[in-house]
Amino acid sequence: MGKNKVAKLPKKKCCVSTPRCNRCPLRMLKEGTLPEGYTVKKRKLVKVDLAGAKKKKSKKIAA
Template sequence: MGKKSKGKAKVPKLKCCESKSKCGRCPLRMLKEGSLPSGYTVKRRVVVRLDGGKVTKKKLAKAA
């Protein structure tokens, strides 16, 4: 079936789904906890890079 990796950091979603109970990968929750990868922040419920570059799933996963 699916592979489960142990010890890997969770990768945040690129956009918040705006649910009342925040999911485990919610960028807003991860930002508040401090577990969002360095160099990234959240603006208007969307993950953005601090240097203004483009955010991709691949780069975000690599940073996490």
């Protein structure tokens, strides 16, 4: 019988322990196991706004 592998979810904030714990967002980012749509900024897990990141307001130059 095969066991289903459950994805480990990252913590909300890095606890800065040495060595890093298995659910550390910094460690998961480095290993590439961080869930899609998330990134780490200032040791905190943040959600990436993909739709807002692509849109940039362009300023029209009045001639």
